[in-house]
Amino acid sequence: MKSLVAVLALTTALTFPALALARPVTLTTTLNDYGGNGAYLALYVTDAAGAYKGTLWMAGGRSKYYRHLGGWLRGSGGNLGEINGITGASVGSGRSLKISLDLADALFDAGYEIHVDAAAEDMRDSPSDVVAPLTSGGAGKPVAGRRYISAFTYDM
Amino acid sequence: MRLFHRLLGLFAAILITILALSGTYLSVLPALERAGTVAASGRLSVAEVAGRIERAYPDVEQIVRSPSGGIVASYLENGRAVSSVIDPASGRAIGEVAPSAVERWVKNLHRSLFLGDGGRATGAIGALALLLLTLSGLQMTARRAGGWRRMLGRARGTGAQRLHIGLGKLTALGVFLSTVTALYMSLATFGLVPDGSSQAAPVLQVAAGAGPALPADRLAALQDIDLGQLRELTFPDRSIPSDVYELSTATGEGFVDPATGQMLAWQDSGAARQIYEFIYMIHTGQGLWWLGLLLGASALGVPVLGGAGTAIWWSQRRGRVRIARNAASAAADTVILVGSESGSTWGFARTLHEALAALGHHVHTAPMNDIAARYPAARRMFVLAATYGDGEAPAGADSFLRRIDRMEPPHFPVAVLGFGDRQFPAFCRFARDVERALRSKGWKRLMPLAAIDRQSAQEFSRWGEVLSAVMGKTIRLAHVAEVPRTQTLTLIERVDYGADVQAPTAILRFSMPNAGLMARLSGRAWPRFAAGDLLGVVAPGCMTPRYYSLASSSCDGAVEICVRKQPGGACSTLLHALRPGDGIRAFVRRNSGFRPLPGRMPVILVGAGTGIGPLAGFIRANGKARPMHLYFGGRHPASDFLYRDAIAGWLGDGRLTCISAIFSRIAGGGYVQDLLREDAECLRTLIAGGAQIMVCGGREMAAGVMEALAQVISPLGLTPQALKAQGKYVEDVY
The missing domain is CATH 2.40.30.10 (Translation factors)
Known part of the structure; x- marks a missing residue:
């Protein structure tokens, strides 16, 4: 089990460290046993219109491979400033990624969605492998992924 | 250079072996993949193939063309993501692509030793070590052969040496390509050289036009692109109305509007990207399967090279000789200087040292390079010198000539004794160079230059008799080389x-x-x-x-x-x-220098007396009936025509093509060299056609044969020395 505690920058619009208007959330992304090298994962949020709002986490250290995370790339414009300080290692086949952070209350029950783009070497890219609407009621309920991700859960 | 080559080889041996063996395994994969590929017949556009696949698998997400030409499509089947090899003619799957765990394991071992970036850097160091070993090895091979142009000749020496040199030359180009490309790729991985990947993604906000999506085969932008140019085509996500096709080809990347079929944005891949892909192709053989196999075969030779190299190092190490009771140079009345390539000359030096010490002399024995400026007590000096390669100084003697150039001739006389192998064209050349240099500098001569062929204890003992006469006392030089187990x-x-x-x-x-x-x-x-x-x-x-x-x-x-x-x-x-x-x-x-060369070329066998022995053995082993011509010299046909009956049988079953025999004690008789002169026309034809000459017998007979053959082949513009250098004239002389 990979457990990471994110240290998030204040400048990130979506997250507020220990403020009244935010709540602590744990995001768990569990991968299938797809039998490949470690997957790159980009976790990001879109609004009700589907527009990119910001990145929560980037798993995978080499920026030249970020182009395989198509949804994140188009949303963020590939801006590495978006993931400054919120980058970790890629996630192995069959492993889990766990991130704890504080998410603004305003993001819940307002049409916002968490997307997870996934890509693994020599295998096809999977943008929006998971799309999970952020709702108070959705907490703790696993959302199935399409290709590399078996389940994604956010717990409050 | 040798020390560098040796130390680097020993330190990097394990790392290089891992890289080479895993690389060999990976090198076979492109050829296997190609063998399982269904090639498209005729020219097909990306649109045609994408349309066929879309009709067969409406949920298709991506089409990839591998460098070997295989088409793989990824699609959802019963909610499960599947990747399959596609027949481009029908658009239908031929078989599912299952990721191979073994392949991935070997690939990761080869790239990073499972150690992440540290492992990648270690691998790069291994590649650099192997590159330096290749270059220094080539340089040493050239030096040994006597020049870069003579490198293609046959290597001589012990079995391990010939294996190491021969295989080294054979694999050098492949290993060079593998290591140079590996280093480039490592530098690219660490971002130290550009690989063009950062500009490769056109980061643009593009969105599909309004209207229903066209079938893939009606997309105009894809109709212009040949299937052979395709790298990847990613279909739009149907749940996102504005999503577009992502296209990547050999020349660049772009986005295609599913509603209009037009290219929305396009970016050519830069020169850096194309260079990187070219180098990647050379290193992996992906898209160049035959080169992959070639590099893999070369890499397979690397562990063998390491083993043979270690064997050479070990045998030279073991051959190192210790000298007991070595006097200080200032107190010595006798100085022995040694230049030894394989260590065997040190054994002779020890025998001389001990024989003189037993007679009460103070003897100082040292490498030739360690020659002192003054030997105040010395009365005589011996220089025992082997030869390295084509007349070069052996180990521990390379600066000797420079040193004596700066010295004043001493008051004592010096004797030079060369050690070598008459099969080499430059027999004892270094000893001759030393002798010439000493004489020209005005050094006094203790004894004339003498030479010992192939570590002959007999010749050494004979030299001891001459030395006894010079020194006026009996010096018995009973040299005992290490006798193997009998x-x-x-x-x-x-x-x-x-x-x-x-x-x-x-x-x-x-x-x-x-x-x-x-x-x-x-x-x-x-x-x-x-x-x-x-x-x-x-x-x-x-x-x-x-x-x-x-x-x-x-x-x-x-x-x-x-x-x-x-x-x-x-x-x-x-x-x-x-x-x-x-x-x-x-x-x-083993006497591996005296063998018929492999192949079907004719062999000319020349022997006198017991010299016919090994030649008879070659004929007996000639089951494939390659042309063999025997010239034999004896004393009397009725008395010493060795193997007479067997020869008749070999002529009958084709092992022997013809025999000419001559005898010295009958009327009109002569020696074997006379036969050669008589048969000059036939011999010239054979030698011009690439025949090998093998001579076995006494020293005088061998000299006579060489003289006769020199006359025979001079109209061809050839000399026995030139043939010797090619391994086409070999002697076993006693």
């Missing part, structure tokens, strides 16, 4: 010749010792041998072995030699007294 051979048959012509000669056949399983496993069984190898016979009470050329191979099932009784010769007398059932102690020494 085993007992039992005589099963003997045939006698030559008693009537004062040349009693016997062909002796011994049975091979029976080896138990343990002896075989521990490598102490009687070794395999071939005709031309040497049988070392140790007579009881004799310190030094005598060597006889073997006239049989291990597959003949017997050990056969041809021995002439020498007046006063302890060993030949012993052998001539043997009766069937008697035993001798003996061992095999």
Whole structure:
């Protein structure tokens, strides 16, 4: 089990460290046993219109491979400033990624969605492998992924 | 250079072996993949193929064309993501692509040793070490051969040396390509050289136009692109209305509008990207399967090179000789300087050192490079010098000539003794260079220059007799080379010749010792041998072995030699007294320089007296009936025509093409070299056609043969020396 505690920058619009208007959330992304090298994962949020709002986490250290995370790339414009300080290692086949952070209350029950783009070497890219609407009621309920991700859960 | 090559090889051996073996495994994959690929027949556009696949699999997400030309489509089947190899003609799957765990494991081992970036850097260091080993090895090979242009000639030396040099030359180009490309890719991985990947993604906000999506085969942008150009085509996500096609080809990347079929944005891949992809293709063989196999085969040679190199290092290390009671240079009355390539010359130096020390001399023995500016107490100096390659200084002697150039001639005289192998064109050349340099500098001469061929203890002892005369006291130089383990051979048959012509000669056949399983496993069984190898016979009470050329191979099932009784010769007398059932102690020494070259080229065999022994062995082993021409010289046809009956049989079954024999003690007779002159026309034809000449016999006969052949082949513009350099003129002389 990979457990990471994110240290998030204040400048990130979506997250507020220990403020009244935010709540602590744990995001768990569990991968299938797809039998490949470690997957790159980009976790990001879109609004009700589907527009990119910001990145929560980037798993995978080499920026030249970020182009395989198509949804994140188009949303963020590939801006590495978006993931400054919120980058970790890629996630192995069959492993889990766990991130704890504080998410603004305003993001819940307002049409916002968490997307997870996934890509693994020599295998096809999977943008929006998971799309999970952020709702108070959705907490703790696993959302199935399409290709590399078996389940994604956010717990409050 | 040698020390560098050696240390680097020893330190990097394990790392390089891992990289080479895993690389060899990976190198086969592109060829296997290609073998399983269904090629598109005729010209197809990306649109056509994408349309066919879309009709067969409406949920298709991505189409990838691998470098070997295979088309793989990814789609959802019953909610499960599947990747399949596609027949471009039908658009239908031929088989599912299952990721191979073994392949991935080997690939990760090869790239990073499972150690992440640290492992990648280690791998790069391994590649650099292998590149430096290749370059330094080539440089040493060229030096050994006597120049870059002579490098393609056959390597000489021990089995391990020939394997190391021969395989090294064969694999050098492949290993060079593999390592240089590996280094480039490592630098790109660490971002130290551009690979163009950062500009490769057109980061643009593009969105599809309004309207229903067209079928893939009606997309105009895809109709213009040949299937051979395709890298990847990603279909739009149907749940996102504005999503577009992502296209990547050999020349660039872009986005295609599913509603209009137009290219929304396009970016050519830059030069850096194309260079990187070219280098990637060379290194992996992906898209160039035959090169992959070639590089893989070269890499497979790398561990063998490492093993042979270690064997060379170990045998040279073991061959190092320690000198006991070595006097200080200032106090020595006798100085012995040594330049030894394989270490064997040090053994001779020790014998000389001990013989002189036993007579009360203070002897100082040192490498030639360590020559002191002054030897105040010295009365005489000996220089024992081997030769490296084509006349170069051996180990520990490379700065000797420069040093004596700066020295004043001393008050004492000096004697030079060369060690070498007459089969090399530059026999004892370094010793000759030293002698010439000393004379031109005005050094006094103690004894004339002498040369010892192939570590002959007999010749060394003869030189000792000359030395005795010079010094006015008896100096016995009984040099004992390390005698290998001997085993007992039992005589099963003997045939006698030559008693009537004062040349009693016997062909002796011994049975091979029976080896138990343990002896075989521990490598102490009687070794395999071939005709031309040497049988070392140790007579009881004799310190030094005598060597006889073997006239049989291990597959003949017997050990056969041809021995002439020498007046006063302890060993030949012993052998001539043997009766069937008697035993001798003996061992095999390889003589791999004296073998017919592989292939079907004709062989000219020239032998006199017992010299016919190994030649008879070559003919007997000539089951494939390559042309063999035998020239034999004896004394009298009725008395010492060795192998007469066997030769008749070999002529009958085609092992021997023809024989010319000549005898010296009959009217109108002569020597074997006379035969060669008579047959000059035929010999020229054979030699011009690439025939190899093999000469076996006494020293005088060999000199006569070489002189005669020099005349025979001079109209061809050839010399025996030139043929020797190509390994086409070999001698076994005693």
